[in-house]
Structure formats: C-alpha cells, structure tokens
Amino acid sequence: MADDGMLLNFELGGAPIKSRVKFKGGAWRDRVKAQKSVKKWQQTDDDPSRPPKRPRTDEDATDRQSKTQKTVTPTEIRPPSYAMKTGQISSSVFTSNPTAVTSFNEPEEEEAEPAQPSNAPLTDEAENFLALGLSRRVSQHLAAKLGMKAPTAIQKNTIPQLVKEDTDAFLQAETGSGKTLAYLLPIVHRILMLSMNEDGTSKDTQVHRNSGLFAIILAPTRELCKQISVVLEKVLRCAPWLVCTTVTGGENKKSEKSRIRKGVNILVATPGRLTDHLDNTKVLDVGTVRWLVFDEGDRMMEMGFEDDIRTIVTKIRQDKLSKQNKEGVVLDGILPARRVTILCSATMRMDVQKLGDISLEDAVHITASKADMEKDAESGAADEALFSAPAQLKQSVIITPAKLRLVTLVALLKSAFARRGSMMKVIIFISCADSVDFHFELLKSAAPPEKPKPSDDAPDAPVPKPNPHIATTAAQAAYVTSPASPIVMLHKLHGSLVQSVRTATLQAFTACQEPTVLITTDISSRGLDVPAVDLVIEYDPAFAVPDHVHRIGRTARAGRAGKAVLFLQPGSEEGYTSLLNSATPIVPQLYESILQKGFASAIDLPPPAPSAETEKQTWMSRAENLQLHFEQRLLTAPGGQDYEDTLKENKWKTAKAAKNSRNAKPKGSPLLDAGRQAFRSHIRAYATHVRDERKFFDISQLHLGHMAKSFGLREAPGGIGGGALRRTVRPSEAKTHSRDKSSSTASRPAPSRRDHDGDEELGVVDEGAARRMKEKMMSVMNSTNEFNLG
C-alpha cells in the first residue's frame, strides 16, 4: 500500500465526531498516519485562533498535478458516510505512481491515410477461384452464396498447390487472411471430383456420407472446431451429399458415435477427443483418410497435445491406405495417392517446427507473398519476423501505473462508446478465468436485464425468450455507457464455463446488435472469426509474443479496419514493445489523455456513490471517485454489513471456531472474494510469461499493493502461490517440461492452460515461476503461513 496520498474517510461536518476514529485496511504505517491526521485535524478545527481553511478546488489539484506530477484528491471526492462509518482508508490513485521510463510525445492527430490492408481479398479482376483450379460449381457457390469473388493472397498461393499436388504443406499467413478456406476448398473440390466430371456433369458413381472418411481437421479448442465446421457446412451446401461433423470434448460421446456410424466424409475434432474415438469407436475407419490438417498447430503443441498428436499420426499412418473405398469407387488419381498433412498457423514458433517433425514429410512452405516463399526456399527455413499483424491494424500502447489500470480501462471503454456506431464490438483479453469473472461482475449493471420487446416491424410476432445459457455470461454494462450508447452489453468467456454456455455466449456476442464487450482469456485468441470486431484491448499482456499476434488478429480481419490497445506498466514492461513486430509504428497514448477523454463528462455511479456529481468535478476527481466506488462496492456486503467486520469477528473467535467459520465462508461481499481470487490468480499467471520475455514481466518488480488497487482492493490479499505451489510435478510431466526447455528457447513450459483458463487441457507446473513467486511473496509480505508455502 502506498505510504502517501491517503484519503481520510471521516465525517467532516454535521454529526458529532467521535473522539477516536479507528482505521482498518492498508499497512500499519498508513493507519498510524491516518490516525495522526485525524487528531491534527480535530485539534485544528477546535482551535478558534486559526484562520479558516480554504477549501481545495479542482484548480488546486490540477495545478499541483502539472507542477509535481502528484495529485491530491480534491475535496469534493471526500468519501461518503459509508466509509466514514467504517473508518476505512484508501490511498489516492494519483499518488506514488512510478513514471514511465520511456519518454514519448502523443501524436497530435490520427494518421490521415490508413495503411493498405494486407489480408484483404485480391482486387485484380483476373483473380478468381475458377482460375485457381476449383470447379465451376464451387467457384459459383462461393461468389453467389458466400459473397466471395476473389481469393486472398494465401488462398491464391495454396489452392492450386493442394488441388494438383499431393505434397505436405505448411500454410503461414497473417491473422484474418482466409487460411481456413485456403485448405478447405481444395479438399472439398477433390472429394467433389469423385462424383463429377471436369465439365461439371455427374459421374455414374456418386459418393455420399457412407463412402468413407476422407479428411480429418484438428483444432485446439471446441470453439475453433465449431467455427471451422460452420464454414465447411456453408461450402458443402454446393454438394449436399457430402457430410461433415465435429467431435470435441464437452459433447455427448454417444451422439458423436452415432453420427460417425451414420457416415461422415470430413471430421473436425479436438486432438483429445479424436484419440478417444480412435481407441474406442470401432466404426471410425481411417483407411480412406487422405488429408490430416492441423489448424493452429503450434497452439495444440503448446497446450500439451503432443502425445495425442503422435498417437493420431501413428494410427492413421499405420492404417493401410485403401486405393478404393468399400463400394469400389477408385480414390487414387482424384484424391491424393498418399496421406497429405497440412499445418496451418499465423505464427511460427518452435512448437510448430516440432509438430512438423512429427507429422510432415518434405512439406512445401506456403505464405501469402511469393517473395517470402522464395526467401524461405533459399534460406531453408521460415522467417518468423515476416509474420506480424495485418498492416491496416492500428496498434497503440498505454503505459499505465498499476493503481490507475482499472479506471483507465473504464475511461477507454467510455470513450470507445461515446459516439454511436463508432465502436460496436470490443474484446478485452485478461490473464485468467478468475480475473475475467471478477471484471465481468464488477463492470456489469446491477439493474435487471431489459426484457426483450416486440419488434417494431412485426409487433405481433412472439417476443424471443431470453437464452438461459447466457444468464450468467451476458449482462448490461454499467459505467461505460454514454448518451449515444445507452445500452452496452457485456459478455464473458473462458474455459471454466460449460460448453453449452461457451457456445451460446460466443453466439450472443457475435449476434449482438448493441455495442458490446467480450471479456475473455486466451481461449478466444486463436482463430476465432467474429465479424466486425473494432477494438482489441490487451488489458493483461499476452504470455508470449505469438499469442499477442493472435489476440490482436481478432480485429482487422479480411481487409477490415481495426484497432488494438496494449496496457503496460511503467518500468521493465515498457521494453516489451521492442519485441512486437509491427508493420506500422505502435503509437503511445498517455493514460492521462485516456482518463481526460473518458471522464470529460459525468459518470453515472450507482450506489455506493462516493459523492454526488458537482459542477466542480474534473476528470481526475471522477477517476478517483470511480475507484473509491469500486472499492466500496467490494467492501459492502449484500445485507449492508461490512465484510471486513465479519472477517475481524472471525479472527477473534477461538481457533476452531475461526477455522469452521473460514470453511463456512463468512457471509460477506461475494465481489470482494472474487476480487481477491482474481488478484491471486492474476499474480500466479504473471509468473508464467515465456522465459525470453520474463525480463519484461518480472514479478519481483510488481508492486502488489498498487496492483491490488486495480482489482478494487485496498490491500494485497494473502494466499498467493498456494494453488500453483502445492501442485507437484509428476516425473512424466517433469520430463516433458525439460524436453520443452531444451527444444526451444522461446517455448513456455505450459503451467498455464488450466490455471489461466480453467480449460480442460493439461500443462505442467513451472517450478522456476513458483520459486520466484515464493521469494517475492516472502519478501513483500514477510509472511510464510499466509500462503501455504512449502
């Protein structure tokens, strides 16, 4: 907790003042200081010989800020009676903040000429799908039904290769450049050719769903599998006799088996579930499989799917390749004469090379630019530096002190939605599932959701029923609305949610007609194609640069415009921008400008509002007010009882009773619990940045007290490290861990998957991170028993 800039939360006028105000929260130094200040203030006020105090004004505050870079909270944001009653103290968010080491000038105006999109469909009239070797049926379907007349660059380079050749391939191109169709179209075209002649007439032999499984597409998450299968279904509408299906974790295995039994030509799967079916589903015959596609292959490796992938590759290769299917249809000549493996990713990391070693044989490396391909062919290796964000994506960075992170985020969202229609969809990336849950609860409106109304166009039409699956993951947002956008919807998504909720939430976010925000973990960073995402905010930086590229790639897709904002803290984190490879400069934004813009007008604060909005308020006082409001919300129990009082009561009970009551969880603010849990998980997650980037994300440089502020907490809670540290590394995992380390300098031992996301995928514990965290906790908090260490 900071040792200055405290706000004293006590009653100033009217009611008689108690002789002694007790303070809680914060460090003991803060409490003593506060106690002294009260005494001094009481003495001063009682002394009639002293001149009356001049009330502080906003100008005072602004003036001080400009001279000393420190701000004292103006009088009008004096805390409310609630805080006065409890004697809580809270340090100002504007004091004791570290300043940025890099000096920069904020650009005056936005760049006039936006950069040419680098992932858009090609504009040359001669470019079309027919010319790439696809059948007329497929090309016409793409143009007429899917609105796709011209290919993108990666499609132009991939489709002819996969239509004519039977070699393995590694597709690598920017996010949002159309890689999915680049591999799907040649597969569909060649399967279609089993039933059709070159001139488009039908052959005597028609293949159908029972004619064999020809392609398996693997993707790391269920969402991505679902998305791929939706695209595939749309393409297959030009050949309705062909069938695709998905098998993913979280679905009913029985119904998956029965779909496989009915017959399927293209299967989209997560690696874990496919391995399970290969072992247990006898009707799954892979003898006719000609294509094995790994979409986001590096992510699968990173998530610990290596063993599953090895099993899948071995099983499929072991199975003798059938030259014709069981109905006697000759496959060779039309389908590849060998099993073709395709890897696909926007980023190149060591994981993907390893996957290539497992699955590829003499693969061609296909990129969006022929020049890049030639360069790679000459050097014999793909150049990671070639792969950056789309050129038209405008990136900026805000160096924000920890204490100001939360209010700066709200200010940023507020100005994003200040003009109707300028921003419709925003994604916020946060480090872990607990933190996503907390921020969703904190930012959502307490008001009950508006009931769906009959449509103006069809007033008699039945009113749609609210979807029960999104009852806890979609809500109206508070704080960030504006007169132009009176309704802003909030959604949350992470791997700890059940699959039906995940699917429904993503659908709701995609279909939302109001301005909307999705708060999510890295589960949404890969491959997800939500049209028209205008802004991506990395509130917590990604754990590795390739993840950053994928996260910001959720906007500026297929040639559209997009913006991405990265939050960093002053100090070592600032150096992180030197790692980010961007076609256009990453523009710095001052957090003061964000706050000034966001809080230029009044914020409508629900109770407990620290003070009523007055004419005198400035952006700074509004920011301070908002922070206080958040802190008070966390401290206010649903029944009005102070949660801290409950905890204190428990402390003085006998050890056994205290233990029981701890176990029984005292009745109190669930938001405070959520905030503490989010803080702990966030700090644990912070320790798991990839090794090469840890010098920028050094846990020993984190100010835990300041960081706690950004979770609306007045002090850093204990218990950090318990979960991560208690977990032991099994010998087999330790082996994987060391293998990972030896194979890649940039590879991240994956402790994070379950910890951050709560997803079902596995990882191993990073012992180094745990040790560093332990040391940090010991030194900062000087307490061992709080964290269950050892």
Ligand SMILES: Nc1ncnc2c1ncn2[C@@H]1O[C@H](COP(=O)(O)OP(=O)(O)OP(=O)(O)O)[C@@H](O)[C@H]1O
């Ligand atoms: N030829 C095309 N013309 C117009 N739009 C296209 C074309 N090809 C793909 N798209 C659209 O581009 C968007 C991005 O495609 P896709 O999801 O395949 O990108 P990607 O390269 O796989 O991205 P990521 O690396 O993020 O997974 C989709 O909305 C898709 O419909």
